[in-house]
Amino acid sequence: xxxxxxxxxxxxxxxxxxxxxxxxxxxxxxxxxxxxxxxxxxxxxxxxxxxxxxxxxxxxxxxxxxxxxxxxxxxxxxxxxxxxxxxxxxxxxxxxxxxxxxxxxxxxxxx
Amino acid sequence: xxxxxxxxxxxxxxxxxxxxxxxxxxxxxxxxxxxxxxxxxxxxxxxxxxxxxxxxxxxxxxxxxxxxxxxxxxxxxxxxxxxxxxxxxxxxxxxxxxxxxxxxxxxxxxxxxx
Numbered sequence: 435x436x437x438x439x440x441x442x443x444x445x446x447x448x449x450x451x452x453x454x455x456x457x458x459x460x461x462x463x464x465x466x467x468x469x470x471x472x473x474x475x476x477x478x479x480x481x482x483x484x485x486x487x488x489x490x491x492x493x494x495x496x497x498x499x500x501x502x503x504x505x506x507x508x509x510x511x512x513x514x515x516x517x518x519x520x521x522x523x524x525x526x527x528x529x530x531x532x533x534x535x536x537x538x539x540x541x542x543x544x545x
Numbered sequence: 546x547x548x549x550x551x552x553x554x555x556x557x558x559x560x561x562x563x564x565x566x567x568x569x570x571x572x573x574x575x576x577x578x579x580x581x582x583x584x585x586x587x588x589x590x591x592x593x594x595x596x597x598x599x600x601x602x603x604x605x606x607x608x609x610x611x612x613x614x615x616x617x618x619x620x621x622x623x624x625x626x627x628x629x630x631x632x633x634x635x636x637x638x639x640x641x642x643x644x645x646x647x648x649x650x651x652x653x654x655x656x657x658x659x
Binding site: 464474476528 | 547576580587588590593601603635639642646647648649650651652
């Protein structure tokens, strides 16, 4: 499968704590993206990291990429109840910008 | 509002029927992608169009077809529907057909086949 796999499948934390989600993939990639999906809604693009980048930040989000291990992590710092959602990583093994999505991590932030 | 418009939001139809889902990409985006999201299969890439031409095919069934029109809107046609086709169908758009651009997703069409 070209899809990535997120770990853990589900994560429950208290508001204010940090949340870390991991993504592993199987083939070499050009780019990796992270998306958020609130229940039954469309996906929202969070961050894109290119294969020649190792770390990227956006607000409370920090993404790392280790191409030698074929893995990425998404860190959400100082979590809020509004961060409750499913988070997906997506990889593009080809050059045509077709992204393949993982199975997602369901994050619950308890107020 | 993401800028990607999908209609209808909900669709209930019977097995064996045919439906058409419509997507208008974000203004200026040339590439349209269709995805199917179901509980057991996750998000599956179906097909990509770029500026009116088919660019890539994923796990799209032969009963499904799509096209992108000159005004860049796209339609996904699902025929001979089966119960297992019940899912959320998302359209996404990006500025170009390659180069690593993030997608803008629509809010989806929830298809229920009864």
